[in-house]
Amino acid sequence: MKTEQIAKSYEPEQVEKKWYAYWEENGLFRGEAVSDKPAYCIVIPPPNVTGTLHMGHALNNTLQDILCRYKKMKGYNVLWQPGTDHAGIATQNVVERDLAAKGADRHSVGRDRFIALVWEWREKYGGLIINQLKRLGCCCDWSRERFTMDEGLSRAVREVFVRLYEEGLVYRGDYIINWCPRCHTALADLEVEHHDTESRLYYIRYPFQDKEGHLTVATTRPETLLGDTAVAVNPNDDRYSHLSNTHVLLPILGKPIPVIFDPYVDTTFGTGALKITPAHDPNDFEIGNTHHLERIKVIDENGVMNEMAGPYQGMDRFECRDKIVADLEQKGLLEKIEPYQNAVGHCYRCKTMIEPLLSKQWFVKTGSLGKAASNAVRAGKTRILPANWEGVYYEWMDNIRDWCVSRQIWWGHRIPAWYCQSCGAVHVAKEAPARCSACNSEDLVQETDVLDTWFSSALWPFSTLGWPDTTPELNTFYPTSALVTGFDILFFWVARMMMMGIHFMGDIPFKDVYIHALVRDAHGKKMSKSKGNVIDPLAVMDRFGTDAFRFTLAALAAQGRDIKLSEERILGYRHFVNKIWNAARFALMNLKEEPQQPKDGSYTLADRWILTRIGQVSRKISGFIEAYQFNEAAGLVYQFVWHELCDWYLEMAKQALYGEDGPVKDAARSVVHTALAAALKLLHPFMPFVTEEIWQRLPGTNESIMIAPFPQDDEFPADEAALQEMELLMGVIAAIRNIRGEMNIPPSKNVHVVIETASDRDEGILTRNLAHIRTLAKVDEASIGQGLAKPDKSATAVFQQTSVHVILKGLIDFKEEERRVAKEIGKTRKELEASQKKLSNKGFLEKAPEEIVAEVRARADSLSVRLTKLKQNLSLLEALDE
RNA sequence: AGGCGGGUAGCUCAGCGGGAGAGCAUCGGCCUUACAAGCCGGGGGUCACGGGUUCAAAUCCCGUUCCGCCUACCA
Structure with a gap:
């Protein structure tokens, strides 16, 4: 494999399949139950077994994979525990839909058969999302995959x-629960979604029982008045204080109900009188309890009016509302109707309007x-x-x-409670009891609800x-x-x-x-099927490759802000993957076999610099990953690999690699190898596939990059001098490039330069690295030294203490150069003034920390040198005009 | 109603007390033998608005405003 030709651009498809299989076959995902290594464990948020991979999963699992791969490389015994969730209502819905398509329903097939059908469904389709997680590169320990309905988890x-x-922390009791009339089950409070709804406020007159007149109540749900057992007013409400021991007549039914006093009632809302329906409203239920009111259920589990609803029995709840409003109107009991907006609860699954319903449920305290x-x-x-x-x-x-944990569905963990049919005793046990411990009856029936x-x-x-x-x-x-x-x-x-x-x-x-964060679309809208703005992660991986996709997610995963995902962004990171691929291609062309450790003196400035940078960058990236600052880590590795390793180091290394100096060449080959290997390792948690592919082609590697040690700063030199020297060299090269660019000098045209240095040190650095200046700035003749004068017909840039004159004889328009320099002067002066303003401020000098003052002072000095030189330069140019 | 997050370059967003940044887009120059999915260079911002704290504020505090989200038992 290591000898084959390397394609000019990276092709993800085959590579991804190949390496995922390799990792799995070699047991690289395994967490050890017993190990000398420190443990690191993440349990996956189990996706619904009915689920398919969406952007939320992709982000969530990419981040976990980054952590797990990083920790593995750091030498931990890592377990990423995977599995799926049986998703009671969702899964039951899916299978019920299948049945409905065949003209059947769960009741016609029966409970046991239905559950068998769900298991069949799960066998057939339940592995879908697992395979999608594999596609994403997740290093889960699949040998330990679990399912919430497994025997072990059920136990x-x-x-x-x-x-x-x-322990008395589970109880069964009557309670108002959130009932979904379509799913036919209770829902926990959390499973109810509140949507603002345009509704109406109906003002209804409740006539007094023993006197003329009436009490008007306001309600959004007139159909529930059939179950009213009181009207409540606030005890401090002067308008109603005379109504103690009064009864009003329930409209239509004509039944007397009491007026009660309860501080819950808001005097400012509606009429300040609230009808109380304890069986159909959670607040009314509470008030009903304190006042010992009767609970009358008028709506059944299907959302249909029941036998207690008198003339309305058999009507749907909404149909009943219309009818009852018409009847009230006719009897003159409807005072008015106002438009009103309120938040109405809907089922999170099927969006049906929730019916608060009185029923017996199991709760966790x-x-x-x-x-x-x-x-x-x-x-x-x-x-x-x-x-x-x-x-x-x-x-x-x-x-x-308290948490309502019973659900009136079939797919799930059936509640381990048995009711004695003879004496009514309740038995809760891990296994079905043979007989009732109270009356010895064998007639026990298990609770039908699931958890x-x-x-x-x-x-x-x-x-x-x-x-x-x-x-x-x-x-x-x-x-x-x-x-x-x-x-x-x-x-x-x-x-x-x-x-x-x-x-x-x-x-x-x-x-x-x-x-x-949440992943949103490019406009910040939540992705949803109904809006049609979902981006399918699988399609993204097909188009751009998994590594580019993962890197995008990581790069955008700033803490505390949602991710707006756009294809342009992913495309940009695909370019990055390709950049890495090509950097590797270049390196591998120069690394036919594993390079020898070089002799100490053979390192070039570029070598020393990049090695130092690897150490620094590695340390920062570790810090970012451990602080869950994925975007910072991704951003740093991106800028390091592209703009330091590729733009500068590899370009400079060409000098040595293509040169004749044996030891220097060997050193460069060794550093190219080291730097590429380190870059791959830094990138691996984010981009597992392309890094493994390159790693395996790299001479001297035989095991997976997954278990290669993550770079640590103490493996690399901390060569301060190299950093400073490189800064000067890069600054001078950039200065020449800048003039060339501004003057539109084509790359094919070499220029002559005169570099005026301020010290022996600077002169030495630049002289030693003249070859780099020649290649990277397209220079042929160059003189470097102190006290050199600005040549005629030249453009000048200033970096730190160094003036760089580019000779432009016959190349350019000097008016243009004048404008360029004047612009530089303007910029520099502005910056200098800002620094000087600080330095002339007594408060700043006295109160700011010393190192800050020193920093500003140094900046001001260097800016002022720069400004002087630029000004000289400008006057020389102006002299040319005359 | 309460709470949270946000308003920074044309777009998407970092930065959250000491020189306004990135990617994309844009403009100019280049097919330079790893890469045109590329290379080199440039332009572009009263950091929402108004106050305050501080030697110093995009960054901290208060207020205003506009978005987004979450929680909630005003029928």
């Missing part, structure tokens, strides 16, 4: 449920669990980054309500590692090192893992939680 779920029940989870962050045991999310986390945790999918996800960091058994994996990897996720599931998932992890493992589930 963990039962264990947790039973133990919580025994969150008080003590939430407190512990909150305290763990306060105590700094778990860090949430960026830190502003901590506040959001506390806000939620401190106002947490919220997030219940099993909450156990993910320890259930995937083998809990409730004591396993070496738990011992090695728990608490896990980091969790990487989007803020949209901070409450759904992160908070609940914290609660469960602390309660059952006695320790936090992860040390760091890194919250990353």
